[in-house]
Amino acid sequence: MAPSGASAAAKPQAWGEHLSATAVRRAGFDPALLLVVPAALFMLLLFVYPFVYGLVLSFEPKEGGALANYHHFFTSNRLWPTIGTTLKLAMPATLINVFVALPIAYRMRQPSPWRRTMTALLVVPITLGTVLIAEGMLTYFGPKGWLSQFLQAAHLYDGAIRLTHNYWGVLISLVVSGFPFAFLLILSYITGIDPVLARAASTLGADSRAQFRYIYLPLLAPGLAMCFCLAFVQAFSVFPSAVLLGAPAGPTRVISIAAYEAAFEQYDYSLASAIAMLMGFVQLLIVAFVLSLRGWFYKGPVGGGKG
């Protein structure tokens, strides 16, 4: 546990020298900077190093040349379609989550007892996590669960209802866990926008829709882009629900399942690292694309709110 030890040592030292800090700073070194060293070292050692290690390892396959893993990935029928499968799940889920959460969060921009209750309730599915949601959905959405019984009793839908062990099960689970996340994040961005701006617009005759289009949306664009990225990252790395609720051999064989199988079933860490790197790369492309989109909305200062 080297990092924590270093932190304990660094703390008293830096505070102890606080008085002479100005003198030392003049000499070019500020002891308070030592406080950040354990955290930085820890991240370098446990985040950056494994990442770089994985990148290097992915070019050192068990057999073949440096690019053999990547060649294998793009030629194997078991591997390359996983990218499409994952995107086909993650994209609709993220779009639903963000663009359903947006009008609801906008509606609740004024503080009210309702909002407190809602936010407290919506936090529950996030904290329960994907594994519990998967187990709950197997019971509730299953062919003999309450939902299909209700739909059949009410004659809303009479056919067999299959919402588990297929694409839809995974998509629903991504919405159940992702929607509250998107809602709370967007709500925190919206409440950060100064309501005085909207009041000024309304004095000038803007109705709620115009206020949204010309005041909130431009100010919200950076936050919305960030929210989309985070929601997408979550959906893109879908693992437990794709295994438990989906059909992990076929329609919901997502890229994280492929990476996991390579690492822990075939013990081919090199191939697994290659898949993980490709996964990171695809996701980085999407994040970069979305972040570049937000320039369309608004080019002014990003603050604008009460901060």
Added chain:
Amino acid sequence: MNEGIASVATSPVLPVVRTRPANAWTSRAWNALLWGAIVLFLVNVGLMIAAVGVNSFATRWFGGWLPQGWTPSWYADAWKEFQLASILWVTVEVVLSVVLLSLLIGVPAAYTLARREFPGKRALLLLFLLPLMVPPITYGIPLATVLYQTHLGGTLTGVILANLIPAAPFVILVMTPFIEQIDPNLESAARVFGANTLRTFVHVLVPLLGPGILAAALLVLVRTIALFELTFLTAGPDSQTLVVALYYAVFAAGVRAPQSVDAMAMIYMAVTLVWLLIALRFVNPTQLVSRVREHPQH
């Protein structure tokens, strides 16, 4: 803020902000649609949780609205069958270590990031932000490879280290804005009145930082209990936390009675919800997700 109003008032977009007669009917329909969506969502999630609860007390439940009979025995079953006592103990060990270590690493770093400007600060912020932007599976697999090579994989230490990767940056991102809003003059004032470092720390900084540290600790605690992927990738048979054990139980659902799995799910849920309720007394629910609000671009 004033410039904001001025620019709205004088900007060329003014003509489009036209007066529209408020259409009461569409706005009411829109409201109903939004409320309908939210109620539908909450009702279904609530029933989903209730279904797990009901099933965990059922003797047999094959179709029908309610099970044929009721029994509490699945809980005792799950407790024995899944060795929940040891799993709970591991969970407590992992979660407490992660909370303590992430505070120990994160709070001093947040202090410096809040109080000092230095070259490379943006790069450092990016380093702390990246683990929250990259999904756990992507860096979890190379990390697990490294941990298994250093013989830390499958051990409690490995699980704690892996869980610290998102936890420590999270503490930093929660604490930095919190420390920023504490007036640095308070520290200087204490020193002017002759307080030494220890007294300044104990009587000024700790009381002021207390609420922030408590909030950060609770947020990390709730998130760590539910964090699945990293523990799953790094845990061995005797370093599984509750959520990973639950995954294996659901995964092997054919082997065990579904009621027993649901009983275990209820135990997991109870553990999580108790801490969530405690956390909600001290933190705003949005804090559980809005970790990137203080992104360097702002």
